[in-house]
Amino acid sequence: MDPWLIAPIAAIISIFVGLYFYRYVEKQSSGTERMREISDAIRTGSKAFIKREYTTLAYFVGVIAVLLLIFLPSPIWAAENPLNNVALALSYVFGSAFSALAGYLGLSIATKANAKVAHGAQEGLNRAFPIGFRGGAVMGFSVVGIGLLGISIVYLLTGNPETVLGFSFGASALALFAKAGGGIYTKTADISADLVGKIELDLPEDDPRNPAVIADNVGDNVGDVAGMGADLFDSYVASIVAVMILGAALSLGGSTIYIQIPLVFAGIGIFASIIGSLSIRIGKKGNPGYALNMGTYITCAIFAILTAISTYYLGYDWRIWGAATIGLVAGVIIGVTTDYFTSEDKAPVLKTAVASKSGPAINIITGFSYGLRSIILPLIGIGIAAAVSYKLLEPLGGLTFGVFGIAMAAVGMLSIVGLTVSNDAYGPIVDNAKGVAEQSGLSEEVIAITDELDAAGNTAKAITKGFAIGAAGLTVISLLAAFQEIASRAGHVAVFDIMDPMVLLGALIGVAIPAVFSAMLMLGVGRNAERMIAEIRRQFNEIPGLREGKPGVKPDYARCVDIATVGAIKELMPASVVIIVATLIIGFVGGINALGGFLAGAILSSLLLALLMANAGALWDNAKKLIETGVHGGKGSEAHKAAVVGDTVGDPFKDTAGPSLNTMITVMSLVASLFAALIVQYNLLSLLGLA
């Protein structure tokens, strides 16, 4: 048996594990009628959004599929074998569909699990926790299972890593829309609910009188669960594809060993994640945050051991194992160090909370500044992981082995993504559980348990975020190398020397693209929130008894859900299309060097902005939470109001623009790789004799 077949086998097992967890969660009780009612409202809203989003995207996928069919890998009228065009277009559609499926599955269970966790919390922490975790794990194991299965099928049928690139592009393009749309949706609802509910009317979070409360809960699911699932699906697939393409360049004499190693490692990663996830359990007084983190460490250890064993038996070079392990270790270190900037008991959050006493402006300046400072450690981490894994593999045969090393470090980081997605998806589920508990009037004690579950989600997030950031950085660097490799195979040996005027021009423009993209998304949130705020104010003014909470008086939740949905669908398209079009223009006008510089500039600036936005956002959020525990005047004080402003500014930072940047840069890199060969042949400056 070919060793790489471990990948599809592990993928299928992973899907079954996901289904097993699905059944487990589904069997749990959803509690009282009121709880079911809320849960149903959230699920209905979420599915309505997803349905409309996917319907809109289906047109986009169709258009792109036709374009791919006509133009790639070479224009169909000039193609040696037009079947290659068909394969690529199908592979693309397949990638989109699988990505959508993974998001949909995660969403389905997450919107059921919320009430079940709330119900379980009535029986205690150790009853509720596994429901939350396993709800998240449905998503985790679906994502990796479906992703790796898709790659395996395409590779099995075509044997060509460049066709797998089409699958990856499908996954990423869909993820881009899902992240952007979900991100706009969730923050529209969150900001509007907070600004009118908390600030103007002094209602508590998740108060059922607030017309936007259901939309807010829906947002957590479509943004954090479905969006994040699609996002990690795309990183996971892209990291494997990048290393396969670089591996193909190393596979002289027909050997495919370097193409298959990432598949083998990814398969092992799934087994490690399954064992790790089964190890996660807590006692009656257990600490759920600790349990989640221990699960991650155990998974890492198992992965390192299992890959060492296969390296030994399959006779791989130990340096390759070394690169993957470096990726794993770097992920943990990046997570732990970044954690400093967002923890409630460390200086940045403490000082931002103090600064809130001087008003919202000082709160924002302080939080933003710490966000800027938080950038350097992860970037050093990514840089060292890249440089060390490069230098480690370079002796095997030079430059291409070096970049292969960087790509393997990314694969190492992402192999345990089954577990990290589980941990991440756990967060919005227990957050929603808290919402359900509050809206259905469960006891203070139960709410306290859901609070504890929620806090654990934040603890676990630090490390999983480290993996996500590090992996995204290494993956896009590998994709840049893959792009270079494809261009050189097409006859243009490119050196991305920053002093080359075309590279420089590309880099300067590239730096601006993530900024423009973020701005478009955030302005979308702003516009959408303005509409929704007007609607919430209208309901409070026009529905008699709503403000006072007269029994039986209910706001019109559906109208807010609808505003968020329509707005998000409308706003997600332009930003995503702009970045694809910009990539093509730079390539077809400026050529390969300009495009390489463009990608490099965009990679650097998207890492900067993504880290800034994610960390500043989390920091403002936690400063607000800290004040809510009673310090600096507690809830309702001037300091609290200032902190709420900071938190609101941070919302689109951390949940809309920041997390979309990873996907954005992946899509740009994949577009560049797909079109590289065509660009080598046709680009304006070469045609004019200027390049």
Next chain:
Amino acid sequence: MDPWLIAPIAAIISIFVGLYFYRYVEKQSSGTERMREISDAIRTGSKAFIKREYTTLAYFVGVIAVLLLIFLPSPIWAAENPLNNVALALSYVFGSAFSALAGYLGLSIATKANAKVAHGAQEGLNRAFPIGFRGGAVMGFSVVGIGLLGISIVYLLTGNPETVLGFSFGASALALFAKAGGGIYTKTADISADLVGKIELDLPEDDPRNPAVIADNVGDNVGDVAGMGADLFDSYVASIVAVMILGAALSLGGSTIYIQIPLVFAGIGIFASIIGSLSIRIGKKGNPGYALNMGTYITCAIFAILTAISTYYLGYDWRIWGAATIGLVAGVIIGVTTDYFTSEDKAPVLKTAVASKSGPAINIITGFSYGLRSIILPLIGIGIAAAVSYKLLEPLGGLTFGVFGIAMAAVGMLSIVGLTVSNDAYGPIVDNAKGVAEQSGLSEEVIAITDELDAAGNTAKAITKGFAIGAAGLTVISLLAAFQEIASRAGHVAVFDIMDPMVLLGALIGVAIPAVFSAMLMLGVGRNAERMIAEIRRQFNEIPGLREGKPGVKPDYARCVDIATVGAIKELMPASVVIIVATLIIGFVGGINALGGFLAGAILSSLLLALLMANAGALWDNAKKLIETGVHGGKGSEAHKAAVVGDTVGDPFKDTAGPSLNTMITVMSLVASLFAALIVQYNLLSLLGLA
């Protein structure tokens, strides 16, 4: 006569023109006793700050001079000619002293001109305007005169562009501290005065009851006048030095023509600026903003014509003239396009003002997003100017001529800096004049005239800012090329290929440095403002009758001036030292390639952050001003309060961190160039055999 001697001649004439304007302004009346009193208080505060700042910096300059003496250009124990070390150290001290002198002269006249402009305004716009403009021109012509004279002297004495590098480093290091210190000072005072005065107590701007009002006016001078003077002094000198060094590489066979061309062009730029400044005049109903902009266009045209004539007579290649002219045109285009994002009648400001109605958070998200969007046009402008000037000169002899072209474009942009600094320094003078008019109770009519003068400053700023941004970008790119050139002469032919693992590592870390630097400055402002806010609140609580404005009751202005001074001096050092040390560590550990990547990363990210901060800051400021004209509820409305929060967040963005970034990256580049030869010999990774 050697043609380049036009440079020192023009420089001396420039200094005389500056002195002539100084005398002109000094002869004007300062108005009533109350006006003189206020003006004196501002001057005393400013000089106290400058004295303390310069005293502190003298120690720093001394330490660095000793280090240069010992280590550069080569360690004194290994030096062929130890006199070179002496020359470099002296050149450095000389650069610092000249830079300080330029700032001091500008500050002296600016703090006198304010009351004189206010007094002139009583006789009408056309009486006040020339006082303001000529006050600014003292600074403008001192900066270019002293800068070019210094370069000429060092070059005349040593004939060695690398010794001129020492002069440039002296100027830049001092500018860095002056910008950082002045920026922290001005925003500490501004934010504190606004937060307590405007927001808590509803006092108008510049109300004499506010204890921070004098500190605020002092801040305008030490931040905007002295700081900016030092900043443009440093860019101006650095751009000329970069092109001299690249020119030296082209000067085969002992010809020094390419070293001298930038000096000739800079000299012509001074003549063009003098003629342009004399052309600026307005009638009784004239439009001062239009007059300032026309002056700039006239200067550009004269510069282009005069350089064309000398190109013809001196037999320079027309391509060199072309590169300089491209720089000039790019500067204007960048200015005009950037203007869109900060003009009161364009969408970004209008929409940010509308967003203020939904509260401070939406105001900030909207303004920040437009700030992000504003980045792309100037970056495209810089990129195209660089690529075109490179391609234009490349046919003369390849790569080095190409980068020489980029450097000439920077020189082209900066040759008319005498005029642009005049226009820029005009701004804070008339701003202060308005403050003096308000505090001394002049009539509404007079205040309206000072308002009109102030608005003209903002109009002119758009284009001068375009020049500053574009020139900074091109200058640092040229400095990177100069660094590469020096390293290659020292035996390390470097290619800054982004896929080289050391370049990549350097770039990833470099990207984070401007962020960390900005954060340190802004956190300094935050800390300092907290102290000052406490003091202002104390005075209002403890001084009886102050709040009510009882006649004869005065706040303790000096105490606020003192807090701002002590705080700024304390906060300016760490950030500036960190970036110098970081540059040296990267170089001596990672070697030339890592350092090249580091600079490239830092250049890209500092352009991004500088543009974002400058534009978002100006946009928030103007959105607030727009609301103050009466729209969306006008002064005192909720929208206005929200807009004030945005303006306050923007303050340290646009006046502390943003403008310091240009200087920061120049200093980093100069440090790298100075140490390049040493780093080639001694760096850890090479010594360990790893690079």
